[in-house]
Amino acid sequence: xxxxxxxxxxxxxxRVPYWVYSDRDLFEDEQARVFRGPTWNxxxxxxxxxxxxxxxxxxxxxMPVVVTRDSEGRLNAFExxxxxxGSLLCINERGEARDIVCVYHNWSYDLAGNLTAVAFRKGMxxxxxxxxxxxxxxxxxxxxxxxxxxxxxxxxLDAGAPPLETYLGPEIVKGIRRxxxxxxxxxxxxSQMLHSNWKLYMENVKDSYHASLLHTFFTTFRLNRLSQKxxxxxxxxxxxxxxxxxxxxxxxxxxEQAGMRAAQEGFGLEAPEMLRHVDxxxxxxxLQILSVFPTFVLQQTRNSLAVRRLxxxxxxxxxxxxxxxxxxxxxxxxxxxxxxxxNLIGPAGYISMExxxxxxxxxxxxxxxxxxLSVVEMGGRGISSDDTRVTEASVRGFWTFYRARMGL
Amino acid sequence: MDVETTLKVQNLQARYIQALDDDRLEDWPNFFTDxxxxxxxxxxxxxQGLPLGLIYATSRAMLRDRVRxxxxxxxxxxxxxxxxIGPPVLEKGEGxxxxxxTNFMVARIMHTGETxxxxxxxxxxxxxxxxxxxxxxxxxxxxxxxxxxDTLLAIPL
Numbered sequence: 001x002x003x004x005x006x007x008x009x010x011x012x013x014x015r016v017p018y019w020v021y022s023d024r025d026l027f028e029d030e031q032a033r034v035f036r037g038p039t040w041n042x043x044x045x046x047x048x049x050x051x052x053x054x055x056x057x058x059x060x061x062x063m064p065v066v067v068t069r070d071s072e073g074r075l076n077a078f079e080x081x082x083x084x085x086g087s088l089l090c091i092n093e094r095g096e097a098r099d100i101v102c103v104y105h106n107w108s109y110d111l112a113g114n115l116t117a118v119a120f121r122k123g124m125x126x127x128x129x130x131x132x133x134x135x136x137x138x139x140x141x142x143x144x145x146x147x148x149x150x151x152x153x154x155x156x157l158d159a160g161a162p163p164l165e166t167y168l169g170p171e172i173v174k175g176i177r178r179x180x181x182x183x184x185x186x187x188x189x190x191s192q193m194l195h196s197n198w199k200l201y202m203e204n205v206k207d208s209y210h211a212s213l214l215h216t217f218f219t220t221f222r223l224n225r226l227s228q229k230x231x232x233x234x235x236x237x238x239x240x241x242x243x244x245x246x247x248x249x250x251x252x253x254x255x256e257q258a259g260m261r262a263a264q265e266g267f268g269l270e271a272p273e274m275l276r277h278v279d280x281x282x283x284x285x286x287l288q289i290l291s292v293f294p295t296f297v298l299q300q301t302r303n304s305l306a307v308r309r310l311x312x313x314x315x316x317x318x319x320x321x322x323x324x325x326x327x328x329x330x331x332x333x334x335x336x337x338x339x340x341x342x343n344l345i346g347p348a349g350y351i352s353m354e355x356x357x358x359x360x361x362x363x364x365x366x367x368x369x370x371x372x373l374s375v376v377e378m379g380g381r382g383i384s385s386d387d388t389r390v391t392e393a394s395v396r397g398f399w400t401f402y403r404a405r406m407g408l
Numbered sequence: 409m410d411v412e413t414t415l416k417v418q419n420l421q422a423r424y425i426q427a428l429d430d431d432r433l434e435d436w437p438n439f440f441t442d443x444x445x446x447x448x449x450x451x452x453x454x455x456q457g458l459p460l461g462l463i464y465a466t467s468r469a470m471l472r473d474r475v476r477x478x479x480x481x482x483x484x485x486x487x488x489x490x491x492x493i494g495p496p497v498l499e500k501g502e503g504x505x506x507x508x509x510t511n512f513m514v515a516r517i518m519h520t521g522e523t524x525x526x527x528x529x530x531x532x533x534x535x536x537x538x539x540x541x542x543x544x545x546x547x548x549x550x551x552x553x554x555x556x557x558d559t560l561l562a563i564p565l
Contacts, residue, residue, distance in 0.1 A: 188453040188460020191556040217481040271469040319556065324460050339464055348448065348462045348561035350474075354483050356560040 008408050013399040014381050015373040018366035021197040026406075027315045034294050034405050035061025035312070038161040039239075040147070040154040040168075042296035042309050043067045043077055045323060047151060047184040048094070053111070056094040059311040060157065061294075065144065066090050066100065067153060070111035075148065077155040078113030079141035089141065107136070113143050149173065150180030152298070152307065168292060169235035171385075175242045175290045178281060179300050182327040187338060192320040192347045192356045198295060198312045199402070200359035201320060205291050206398050208232055208243040208389035209378050214358060217350040230287070231387040237404070238383040238397025239293030245389065247279065247286025247302065274340045277302035291394075293401050301351070303334070304341035316363055320356070322346055409498040409506070417496055417508050417535055420543045425491035425512075428563060433478060436564060437471035441536055441544045444468055448550040448565055451529070462552075462561055474564070484562040486519035489526070491565075501534055505546055508533040514565060516558075527565060528553045 006023070009015040020026060035041060043058045049069040057080060058065050064080035066089060080088050087104040099116065100109040106119040115137040123129025130136065144155035147164040154164055165173050194201055204210065230245030269275070277286070280303060290298040295310035305326065311319040322345070326338045345352045366372070376399070379391020383400050386393055402408075420439065427435040440446065448463040465471050478484075494511040501507035509532055516526035534547035550565045 186458065188449070188456075188458035189555070190450055190453070190460075190462060192560065193556050193558050195559065214483060216483070217477055269473050271465075271467055271473055274470060274473070335459070339459055339461065340466075342460060343464055346462050347557040347559070350477055350482065353560040353562060357484060360559065 006408070008403060009373055011373075012381070013383070013396040013403070014375070014377050016376055016399060017370075018372050018374065019370040021200060021363060022315070022367050022370055024315055027197075027312075029406065031061050031063070031312075033407070034402070035063065036142075036157045037405055038156065038158040039294055039405065040156050040161060040164050040292065041294065042292065042307065043144075043146075043153045043155050045151055045184055045186065045307060045325065046075070046148060046153055047186050047325065048323070049075065049153075051096075053098050054094070054096045055090060055100065055111070057090050057092070058309075060144070060155065062312045062314075064088060065155070066113070066141075067146075067155075068097075068100075068111040068113075071098065074112075075146050075153055076112045077144040077146050077153070078109075079143075081141045082107055083115050083137050083140045084118075109141075113141050115140060150176045151184045152176065152180065152296075154292075154296075168240060171233045171242065172235050172240045172290065172292065175233070175288065176298060178283075179288065179290070179298055179305060181281070182329050184325045185328045185330065187324045187326055187335070187342070189321065189323040190346060191322065194318045194320055194356060194359055195316060196318060196359035196363040197316055198310050198318045199398075200362050201310060201318060201355070202291065202293075202295060202398060203395050204355050204359055205289065205297050206241055206243075206394040207392060208289075208394065209392055210358075211243075211389070214354050215351045217344075230389055231385070232389055232391060232394055233385045234383055234394050234397045237401050238394075238399075239401030240291060241394035241397060242288060242290045243389055243394065244285050244288045246284045247277070274343055275302070277337060277341065278334075280334075293398065299345070301344050302341050303337045304345055305338070306345055318359075409500070413506060413537055414496075414498060416537055416543045417498060417506060417533075420535065420545075421493055421496065421508070421510060421531070421533075424545075425493060428565075429489055429491055431488065433475045433563070436475060437468045438541075439545055440468050440471060440548070441539060441546050442468050444471075444545060445547040445549075446471060446545075446564075447548070448552065448561070450555045451551050451553050452555045454551055462557070463564065478562060482562060484560060487563065488517045489563055489565075490515045490517065493531070496533075504537070506533075506535045506537055506543075508535055512565070524558060526558060529565075 041060045048056050052071050052073050055068040058067050066080045067077045082102040084107050089100050089102050108117040110116050118136045121130050146155045228245045233242040286302050288300040297308040299306045306322050306324045309321050344350050376392045376395050379393050383393050383397040424439045446465040447461040449461045492513045496508040496510040499507045511530050514527045517523050529552040532549040536546045537543045
């Protein structure tokens with residue numbers, strides 16, 4: 001990339017240059033500065049490692065990682081790469097194991113990622129093997145510092161990262177603890193392959209302005225009208241956010257008056273029981289979307305709860321991994337509610353399906369417009385919390401945090 | 409299974425996939441009984457005993473809601489499917505139902521011309537053979553082999 005082009009525009013985060021979505025060198029830089037930098041990356045739920053001596057694979061950006069719970073119940077995470085020839089250590093998504101043995105040449109590791117044995121290290125019958133002064137663990141899999149909050153496991157590769165709760169900020173900590181109110185029961189998972197840069201999906205998550213305009217199911221059934229009481233919370237530095245709204249409908253006519261596509265009078269569901277929910281948190285909040293830089297989303301849509309994370313397979317190829325959950329204390333009726341309301345989310349979700357496509361629409365639109373700028377001025381130019389969601393403040397927050405990490 | 413039932417099931421399934429592939433979505437709920445169960449899930453969720461679906465409906469009314477949402481609310485690029493199904497393996501189920509297990513492959517053809525092998529999997533159907541209007545699905549569980557869906561799943565499988 002020509003460094004003359006790679007200058008952030010003078011207007012700051014109210015303008016985003018389109019090369020950020022199409023520059024190959026930048027993608028590689030992000031892996032180092034964002035994902036392997038001083039950020040906390042969501043790895044998986046504690047409930048996905050339910051007992052000692054088990055593992056599951058995950059990713060930090062594009063880097064494959066293994067997350068384990070060892071025999072003492074401690075959580076560990078390390079790069080999924082053998083110290084020997086670099087093969088993946090775990091080729092399955094999940095499993096039980098007392099140690100991790102590389103499939104290629106049987107080098108063994110404990111569940112903390114320490115090399116414990118090299119097959120035939122001393123050779124056989126006095127022949128072969130490694131020299132006595134060899135250092136087989138010279139290039140070990142990189143270890144992550146791991147911390148948890150409310151059953152969510154985060155990891156960082158940078159010793160300079162602040163403590164997790166400091167990184168999240170007090171409002172985000174509160175927002176996470178609110179949703180993660182009890183031990184988790186996983187209901188299932190799936191992925192969506194997005195044909196876009198990872199940042200386009202995260203902008204979509206943080207963009208509370210689009211929600212009721214693109215997702216017409218949402219608005220038509222008054223799940224998320226902008227006229228409903230709600231707001232936006234942005235952490236210091238802009239990296240993390242919460243967008244929320246109350247479940248009650250204030251009956252606003254703003255949409256109808258504006259004649260927008262979203263408002264179709266008289267549109268009702270034949271089987272509205274799909275949407276019936278209970279106020280399980282007792283605070284009237286029907287929607288809470290929470291994000292943590294770089295790529296974590298915690299979602300409460302009524303009784304539908306999910307964590308989402310991204311795997312950056314390539315510049316324009318991003319896997320969105322959904323894990324949908326309830327709690328161990330859910331009764332059968334609550335589980336059924338969650339399964340019914342899961343119709344709202346995921347690749348076939350009444351309100352989420354468009355989010356799989358919209359980032360791709362932008363990607364296709366801007367691939368030949370690297371030096372053009374997008375306009376991000378809804379709700380002004382700042383990145384502060386607000387009691388409206390007709391704003392792009394958290395998108396600007398994302399870019400503020402991103403630029404600081406990237407030195408752009 | 410007798411030949412007549414086998415032909416009935418094959419005919420139902422052939423008409424079902426043709427309705428979807430011909431974009432006659434409004435006909436789609438009519439292949440089900442009033443009280444029914446339609447679930448699209450992944451082989452991985454099923455293997456782990458996890459109940460989550462990508463699409464989950466418990467009545468024909470819910471299927472009609474989905475069609476109306478696809479027609480009037482959801483935004484997605486113009487696309488078609490082409491289903492190919494194998495011969496069903498039939499067994500007698502409980503309550504006079506016929507259990508049919510049928511492999512499928514679905515190509516998705518975008519308006520741009522891009523054609524993708526979008527989904528492979530199996531239908532686990534519980535079919536009521538003697539409904540007044542002919543055989544109908546009491547239950548259709550669509551088990552997709554992959555846990556990854558490309559972009560989005562709009563049109564039902």
